Amino acid sequence: MTLLTLGQGMDLDAGERERVNEHGIKVVHEPVVGIGIEDGRLARLRTEGGEEHRFEVLYSALGLKLRAELALGLGAEHDGTGALVVDEHNRTTVPGLYASGGVVRGLDQVVVAMGHGAIAATDIHNRCELPTEEEVDGAERKAGAA
Template sequence: MSSDGEILDCLIIGGGPAGLTAALYLARLRRRFLVVDSGTPRAAWIPTSHNIPVFANGISGKDILARQRENLDQYGPCVEAGMVTGLRRQPDRFIAVVEGKDGGSRQIAASRVLLATGSVDIEPDLPDLPNAVQRGLIRYCPICDGYESRDRKVAVIGYGDHGMGEAIFIARTYSDDVTLLTLGQRLKLSPEQQAKLDEHGIKVMEDPVESLDMEDDRIAAVHVNGEGHRFDVLYSALGLKYRSDLALSLGAEHDPTGSLMVDHHCETSVKGLYAAGDIVRGIDQIVVGMGHAALAAIHIHNHCELPTEDEPGGA
């Protein structure tokens, strides 16, 4: 049970764009729910997004979150700061262990759970520059802001299929001057892969970055093999670490990277456990995550009075 003995209709874990969208829907559907927010949404790193349809001049990630919280506040308090450190399933409910900001802990019971815990970008290993992505010195989403980098000199930090894929995406979409920086990782290219890089004029630098030149709080140049190379924009394509441990502990189906597989209602393979946002296998975009959240919230509302599969009469 929750501390007050109530079983919630839904516990939302994560207070980013997806989690707050689900909360808005459930608030307006008059459901009993709570958002537990650790306060570390990936969206907060976004300097400016131009892919949110109603903001013609772009909007920062922090502003998106602030506007969502302000909108949600009109329906009453429903967001609690904390970290869900454990989640277990009983026949008719989920039990979450929540560690509060004050160091205390409590248990929350809910009929359904929506995971919107997102992911974290793997930071590049650059000399004397930790957390470059989080600090906004390196971009991580060419779908979001590649248009603003069109016809500029772009470097992509990455290797393997993902790094090559992002470099090719940028080269065929936005710029004819793209360099792939592998940070010392040697590429083992097939003739077909090399031909693809050559087709798009992508240069490859496989040696480590030795030092950086900073100008006005931006990376102006990288030094490789004693030579400086200046770029207008740097993108990281090192992949993501998905915050899916809670779902995996319950046996939810996932791909090799840890992102979750869901059905067309955004329900995982664990009955009553839903997922929305970056944690779901597919495209990592704010509007996609909001769409996940809307689908999940409506399905949760429509099935709140129905038993889960382990209950009598469950599907």
Template sequence: MAEDGVLDSLIIGAGPAGLTAALYLARFNRQIALVDGGASRAAWIPTTHNFPLFAEGIGGPEILARQRDNLAQYGVSPVRAIVSGLQRQPGHFVAILEGDSPIRQVRARRVLLATGSVDIEPNLPNLPDAVQRGLIRYCPICDGYEARGQKVGVFGHGARGLGEAIFVARSYTRDVSLLTLGEALSPEDEARAGEHGVRVITAPIEALEVEGERISAIRAGGQEHRFDTLYSALGLKTRSDLALSLGAEHDESGALIVNDHCRTTVPGLYAAGDVVRGLNQIVVAMGHAATAATDIHNHCELPTEDEPSGNPQG
């Protein structure tokens, strides 16, 4: 800790992005704090084969555990708390932490948001958390290869749902159904689905059949539909509220817009991972984190006021 009690950086979020940023900054000999709200989306991943170096696949919980163990070698452990408020003051930020211990404040010259996002769960009978439980997958980029040639169902509607169903049909299997949960498709979207061989089921879901760690059958419109793999494409809730409260630029979904150094439009405020607009992948999140942490290190001695609108400073 600096003599004035102000950290070099506060990292909010301890998923793959936050843990990577903490590792880089610890190895840069920076004074940091890492806050973990305990809700990393990566923890929902049963197994991914899209993460380099693990040919046999690796689960999200193991990725996080290995990262935490690595970070512990440098004397850094995540602080379990929720950051309920973030204020910008001259020369530093003030974060309000709420957790098991009394509410306290942390001051840091720069803040990195690695707060991620959370999938919107499909409204299924008696199964409110199917995505979090791993009964429904949420990333065909990560594991669609394992579903090649299978019967695949995609929960979704509108451009996002149809787009993901077409992605699966083009990439992995020709047996794809789009389950719209009672939402109608436009005639144009119906035509697009037909062009790619995507079957559309618009009836609401009436009942489910769960076998082991997957939903094997769905009853909709009085008919039973059986699937090998199900995906949800209902969108995300981006955890960007802290940045939005400071006026950070964002897209229509709330995802933050950053420059090549992962700076937001708020001077001194960085963002990495799924909270940033772009491709939601672990390796991308880690790349964001490495970029942001290095820029934070290179500018620690400079006042944040020298970073107008988040533009690069050399």
């Protein structure tokens, strides 16, 4: 097993270092500068010093970098973590601007992001001013508009 820190420092205490050694875990501190694909899968990693590493399985550590600059630029409020503040309909504090997924505080999972999207879409639909065909005068007004 190899731990790649991707060029970041690892502040291991004495006990952790001992466990790493005990289990024969190699720690590579150099940044990864190249990847090699074989048979459609990631097979090799090359580190800055030119060394190549081959693994059967690679697991990327979890982490999240919020990229909400677009919404923040429009004036949306965020909390102390940088996540956008939304109400129960996923409306941000800017009228007409909705947010879903990783930029919203909560459990960072794909299904949660999809759920946020569905909640926002339903609210947008419900607030839509144009009537649908099923609504009173909907088809008539649409025909008139055409």
